[in-house]
Amino acid sequence: MSNIYKEYKFIDLNAFSGSSENFRTANGGYWSIISGTTSGENIDFTVFNPGADGSTAGNQNNSTLATEGFQAFIHQITANIGIDREYVTAISADKILPNYRFPVRIIGKEANIESGAQWKALIMGGVYAGETYAPLYQTNTFDDNTFFYNMPYSTMEANTLSSSPLEVDISPVYNYYVQQYEDYINSDASENLLPDYYVFRSYWINRWDGISALDQYVDEDIEEWITLGNSYDATAPTSTGYSAVKWFEETYLDTLPPYQVLDSANYIVNTQSDTTQYLHKTLYMREYLTSSYLSYTPDPSLISDVQTKLTNVFFNATATRALLGGSPNLTAFPYYIKINFTRGEPIVTDTSLDWGQNPGQGVGAQGASGVILDTLWKHGYDSTFLNILKDAFTGQGTLIPESIGFVSAVNYYSGSYRVNEAEGTALRSVDMFDMLAHRYNNYITPSQNGYFVGDSAETSNSSTSPASLLDQMALDSDGRYKYNNSMATLGVLSNLRYFIGAYDEGTYNTPNTIYDLFDVDGNFRSVSEELPVSGSDTNASPSVTKFYGGDAIDKLYNLGGESNYHETLVYRIEKKGANGKTIQNNWILAARPVDVHDELRDLESFEFCDTQLKYGESYTYDLYAYVAVITGKYNFSDLVLTRPLGFADESTGLDCIEWYNPATEETATPLAFKMTAFEYADSSVENTLATSAQDVSSNTYQADFYVNYENTMKIIEVPITSKTIRILDNPPTSLDILPYQMIDDSQRIGFCLKDDSFVPTPYPSAIETTDSLLKKDYLNSSNLTPTDNIILDSITNSRYIQIFRLDEKPEKFADFDGHEIALIDLAIPDSVHVYSTHHFVEKIAANKKYYYLFRALNEHREPGYVYEIYEAELISDGGYKYAKFNSLYETDLAKDIYKDPSRPAKNLLQLRPAYSQLALNFASADFDGTAYDELSNVGVGIDDYTIWGKTFKVRLTSRKTGKKIDLNITYDYEDAL
Numbered sequence: 001m002s003n004i005y006k007e008y009k010f011i012d013l014n015a016f017s018g019s020s021e022n023f024r025t026a027n028g029g030y031w032s033i034i035s036g037t038t039s040g041e042n043i044d045f046t047v048f049n050p051g052a053d054g055s056t057a058g059n060q061n062n063s064t065l066a067t068e069g070f071q072a073f074i075h076q077i078t079a080n081i082g083i084d085r086e087y088v089t090a091i092s093a094d095k096i097l098p099n100y101r102f103p104v105r106i107i108g109k110e111a112n113i114e115s116g117a118q119w120k121a122l123i124m125g126g127v128y129a130g131e132t133y134a135p136l137y138q139t140n141t142f143d144d145n146t147f148f149y150n151m152p153y154s155t156m157e158a159n160t161l162s163s164s165p166l167e168v169d170i171s172p173v174y175n176y177y178v179q180q181y182e183d184y185i186n187s188d189a190s191e192n193l194l195p196d197y198y199v200f201r202s203y204w205i206n207r208w209d210g211i212s213a214l215d216q217y218v219d220e221d222i223e224e225w226i227t228l229g230n231s232y233d234a235t236a237p238t239s240t241g242y243s244a245v246k247w248f249e250e251t252y253l254d255t256l257p258p259y260q261v262l263d264s265a266n267y268i269v270n271t272q273s274d275t276t277q278y279l280h281k282t283l284y285m286r287e288y289l290t291s292s293y294l295s296y297t298p299d300p301s302l303i304s305d306v307q308t309k310l311t312n313v314f315f316n317a318t319a320t321r322a323l324l325g326g327s328p329n330l331t332a333f334p335y336y337i338k339i340n341f342t343r344g345e346p347i348v349t350d351t352s353l354d355w356g357q358n359p360g361q362g363v364g365a366q367g368a369s370g371v372i373l374d375t376l377w378k379h380g381y382d383s384t385f386l387n388i389l390k391d392a393f394t395g396q397g398t399l400i401p402e403s404i405g406f407v408s409a410v411n412y413y414s415g416s417y418r419v420n421e422a423e424g425t426a427l428r429s430v431d432m433f434d435m436l437a438h439r440y441n442n443y444i445t446p447s448q449n450g451y452f453v454g455d456s457a458e459t460s461n462s463s464t465s466p467a468s469l470l471d472q473m474a475l476d477s478d479g480r481y482k483y484n485n486s487m488a489t490l491g492v493l494s495n496l497r498y499f500i501g502a503y504d505e506g507t508y509n510t511p512n513t514i515y516d517l518f519d520v521d522g523n524f525r526s527v528s529e530e531l532p533v534s535g536s537d538t539n540a541s542p543s544v545t546k547f548y549g550g551d552a553i554d555k556l557y558n559l560g561g562e563s564n565y566h567e568t569l570v571y572r573i574e575k576k577g578a579n580g581k582t583i584q585n586n587w588i589l590a591a592r593p594v595d596v597h598d599e600l601r602d603l604e605s606f607e608f609c610d611t612q613l614k615y616g617e618s619y620t621y622d623l624y625a626y627v628a629v630i631t632g633k634y635n636f637s638d639l640v641l642t643r644p645l646g647f648a649d650e651s652t653g654l655d656c657i658e659w660y661n662p663a664t665e666e667t668a669t670p671l672a673f674k675m676t677a678f679e680y681a682d683s684s685v686e687n688t689l690a691t692s693a694q695d696v697s698s699n700t701y702q703a704d705f706y707v708n709y710e711n712t713m714k715i716i717e718v719p720i721t722s723k724t725i726r727i728l729d730n731p732p733t734s735l736d737i738l739p740y741q742m743i744d745d746s747q748r749i750g751f752c753l754k755d756d757s758f759v760p761t762p763y764p765s766a767i768e769t770t771d772s773l774l775k776k777d778y779l780n781s782s783n784l785t786p787t788d789n790i791i792l793d794s795i796t797n798s799r800y801i802q803i804f805r806l807d808e809k810p811e812k813f814a815d816f817d818g819h820e821i822a823l824i825d826l827a828i829p830d831s832v833h834v835y836s837t838h839h840f841v842e843k844i845a846a847n848k849k850y851y852y853l854f855r856a857l858n859e860h861r862e863p864g865y866v867y868e869i870y871e872a873e874l875i876s877d878g879g880y881k882y883a884k885f886n887s888l889y890e891t892d893l894a895k896d897i898y899k900d901p902s903r904p905a906k907n908l909l910q911l912r913p914a915y916s917q918l919a920l921n922f923a924s925a926d927f928d929g930t931a932y933d934e935l936s937n938v939g940v941g942i943d944d945y946t947i948w949g950k951t952f953k954v955r956l957t958s959r960k961t962g963k964k965i966d967l968n969i970t971y972d973y974e975d976a977l
Contacts, residue, residue: 005344006412015560029557048557081549098501105672108701116643148563150344176259217468248329252277285332312450319454320592370567401428432713525550667693671704732864741883760789796859846876
């Protein structure tokens with residue numbers, strides 16, 4: 001397996017051994033979960049493999065068959081679709097989707113079957129001779145929704161890997177601090193009414209080309225909201241609308257920019273100016289947020305309309321190209337959440353297919369985005385598809401998603417360890433054709449809770465209609481675009497119908513299953529019949545009947561071990577507030593044209609940024625992929641069985657059999673193949689009165705039924721990742737602290753406090769209870785571990801100094817919680833700046849130790865670094881007072897946990913060997929040899945007194961209580977050279 005992405009297998013529950021699909025469990029084509037002590041939970045597929053001729057003697061699944069009790073009774077299973085597929089017929093011509101059926105025959109082992117009644121019980125289920133059989137033949141419809149899907153790692157997961165895996169990074173970016181804006185929006189303002197990068201940038205694209213004004217389509221409500229009621233007017237440069245197109249522009253000023261410049265590339269000086277000027281990237285947006293935006297009071301109806309429209313933001317193909325290929329000038333916004341996504345699932349496309357609105361008259365090979373995405377693009381349907389997908393999966397329409405049960409099996413790496421996990425899961429799904437039919441019949445969009453961003457004038461590859469028209473078609477509220485919508489829907493439906501099945505009977509060019517399922521290519525299975533020799537009591541060689549395409553039944557069941565064809569069509573980014581309610585959904589088409597009028601290309605990665613946020617609030621981002629999966633469904637029908645009528649000729653072993661309908665007990669005609677009595681050479685077995693229901697066969701027990709098969713397409717919602725995150729400032733620096741004593745008799749000591757230089761360091765230690773939660777949220781949001789260094793200084797000033805004091809020596813920093821004695825505000829009155837230095841002076845008692853802890857808080861009152869505790873004591877020797885200061889670090893605070901390692905005792909008892917037991921014994925040593933060679937011959941203790949390896953019992957008895965203690969003492973020693 002790869003450690004570049006996580007490999008998921010979503011396996012339909014019907015495809016597992018032990019499911020309600022008895023035929024699969026009995027004959028193979030199923031998955032099993034195998035638990036291992038080192039590898040976790042693995043899954044394994046057992047193929048449907050009855051042997052080349054369909055005989056169960058070659059079946060690899062005999063253990064399963066034996067368990068279910070079927071192996072002993074089944075001799076052969078084979079389909080018969082005909083050399084020219086003549087036995088593959090349409091189930092219904094009235095259905096929009098191609099549907100097929102083909103016959104299958106099961107032949108029983110006659111020696112192990114007692115009667116026709118037992119054969120019926122084996123096939124249909126029931127009780128025979130006290131034995132209960134599960135039915136092999138079931139009329140239930142079973143689905144095959146299995147698909148495999150690769151997903152990226154989260155950034156935290158990726159950081160543990162030695163390789164460079166594909167990942168999805170969700171993290172905050174804090175550019176600069178605008179107090180007025182943060183204070184204003186942190187009230188009851190709705191997030192959907194806050195400045196949105198993509199809405200603002202779309203407005204800029206449609207109103208300004210960088211040189212002159214444009215008059216492209218912009219929604220009236222959105223324009224009024226963006227321009228604060230003052231729409232764009234190129235002749236009025238002081239208007240809000242005019243200023244709006246300058247949000248993302250940069251300018252030079254004589255002053256330094258009011259934000260951190262982290263590298264020289266962004267510290268740009270205008271060399272063309274006579275004076276030193278510095279590049280400002282945030283000036284116009286900062287002015288907008290701190291003046292016009294704060295004073296604007298929109299009409300309540302406008303607030304409602306804008307908030308509703310921005311509940312769902314759509315990125316069609318052209319918007320994905322224009323807006324998600326990169327995010328220029330994002331530094332203009334104070335802060336945002338960024339989502340950098342790299343998909344783990346490549347598109348696999350059969351480019352040999354030629355398709356178009358009419359099969360055989362294709363418009364050329366589809367792009368690299370996949371056939372289904374290309375279909376939407378060719379028909380200008382991407383905008384409409386985004387909207388109807390939104391309606392289906394957010395409960396806006398009458399089409400309700402169904403829940404499909406899967407076993408989710410995933411292989412991935414955690415650090416250097418390979419992990420295998422398997423668990424049950426349910427994914428939401430809608431049928432693609434049901435959704436298209438619903439759109440065709442309901443061309444009016446009842447809910448207008450959506451907005452399309454992007455260039456409204458850009459056209460798609462196959463349409464001269466601008467994007468604004470296609471967007472308005474998607475949100476048609478009164479039926480004015482009924483014709484356009486109907487034709488586009490029919491075009492998409494027709495192409496997809498052709499793609500997943502066949503245009504007409506006999507034309508099979510789907511990439512999924514139909515072609516492989518019914519691909520005969522001269523292959524057949526042999527079914528044997530014993531033939532009598534005319535005028536003889538013996539049988540001739542078996543007659544071989546060819547069942548062409550006999551492995552079609554094998555293929556059908558083995559499809560469950562493969563991934564169905566699938567394409568990722570759309571990504572959804574769902575944003576939820578701390579209360580769990582959805583605030584906004586962003587719907588992103590999973591493909592984009594490389595350039596205007598170009599073919600679609602797979603959206604391998606994108607960067608999405610959310611600026612509609614309140615500082616410090618918790619938001620949860622759930623990322624979903626909407627995957628189109630060509631699925632199959634099948635069932636059995638029209639069962640007919642054989643029952644013995646008698647021996648046709650006892651000398652030959654041939655039986656007279658009769659085909660019948662087990663539901664009615666009436667005679668019936670076989671489905672798969674009939675070898676009539678007239679084919680036999682011996683006239684004694686001929687019967688001119690026999691109907692098509694009677695036959696002569698050496699295979700007494702047989703069963704025929706149809707397998708009915710149909711492909712469809714489902715849109716399945718696949719969760720990719722989820723993360724709860726907050727916009728938080730970085731911790732402020734530690735304080736540079738200088739303690740001193742006031743040189744007088746006031747008994748005052750002081751501390752000079754000022755900011756220290758920033759040094760990359762792990763997140764500061766927690767002191768107050770709330771610090772731990774803040775630390776957890778910060779590290780999680782920033783994808784850091786507790787030992788990772790924070791490489792950025794606080795964006796905001798060190799506004800406050802928090803001072804703690806204890807009268808007893810603490811054991812840890814957290815002991816200062818609840819012992820704050822002062823909170824110093826460093827703000828300079830009537831200014832946005834703060835004092836850089838503060839002196840804290842306090843009177844203390846003499847000859848008593850005090851413990852002080854100081855830390856800075858930024859503008860958001862978030863704590864900074866603290867490394868030292870200051871122990872202060874004012875010593876008075878009766879005539880002179882002097883201060884003594886000592887710095888204590890956290891490592892100095894730890895105490896020995898063994899506070900009472902021993903207790904006094906009146907009597908001590910010591911047991912030790914006597915000298916003779918410790919003396920060296922040289923009796924076996926040769927003093928002429930080397931010391932090294934003779935070392936092993938030197939013993940310890942005189943032979944008669946050795947104690948090594950022996951155990952002695954010592955019993956102690958209390959004189960007072962009479963209680964006894966037994967000590968078992970063993971003596972031994974170690975050799976060492």
